[in-house]
Amino acid sequence: MNSQVTPEIGGQQMAVMNFPGVRLAVPLVEVHSLVSVFDLDESAANTSMLAQVEVDGQLLPAIGFDAELCTLSALPDDYRVCANLGSGNPMLGIICQSIDTLKQSIREQVLPECMLTKASFIKGLALNDGEVLLCTNLSALVEYISAADKLGDGFLSASLELS
């Protein structure tokens, strides 16, 4: 056993969003900007989103995840930062406890077949200094939210299409 042949996605810089007990990595290139939760507009909160965030004059939906990566319906006190995702054209805010940038480039491995489910936005796994990272990206998040929103009021999908 001398080589790793699990399909890998090329190495890239990643940012890691921290949720309770879960660290979710996204390509750094997809992180448009960061905003404090104090700058979010929670008056627009509904069952689909926690708040709205204004980025470049656009109002984007902002959502958050719990320890099981299920979407939150209320904003916890220890969620401090909103990562606005979308390279060039921000589309979605993800509210998390904190976010950090990994110092080294990460080689993401495609999720093993047995772990795949239709309703998952986790697209890969990566090792960073012995830590297992869960990897996703903007398109996977948008697809997940759109699918979940079809079961609800469709408000979030409409917001994503508008932005």
Added chain:
Amino acid sequence: MAVQVQGKQVVASVDISTSAEDTSPAWLLDISGGLTVAVAAQDVIYVFPQVPQVVPVPQTPDHVTGVLVWQQRLVPAIDLGMYLDLKQTANDEIQAEVMVLVALAGSKLGALVLRQIPERVDVADSRQCDLPPVLHGWDCLAPSCFMHEVRGVVPILDLNTVFGRNLKTEIKD
């Protein structure tokens, strides 16, 4: 590839074949739910001396307990008893778990959660039998079986199907 075992004793081989017959070496794996399954001897490449840390991955099937790191590789771990919807026994809750690393096609790896240390056996072709009733519908995971003198019917796993795409929903549908 030889099985590496540290710190735990692998149960001695039990030859259940008759002397004149050709046999194939296999490992007997006791999974949750009280079922014993078998895999080809060369498919088990490591028995973990201690249960390794398994990192849960949300949004994955329930029977996938998570991923573990082995020699800088990320390996999915499966509880086959859960996959097969076997009724959990009282022993499943109190017995310490054992994990084995198995080789898959394309040099991929998988890990199986077991209830005790695997047992090595030699299986004769004449021992072949039908799939037990509890596994009807799962013939894609265990295309053949043999009769063990002590454990009864033992399905032989197709590991690449077990660790392939999730068949559970498709079968139930």
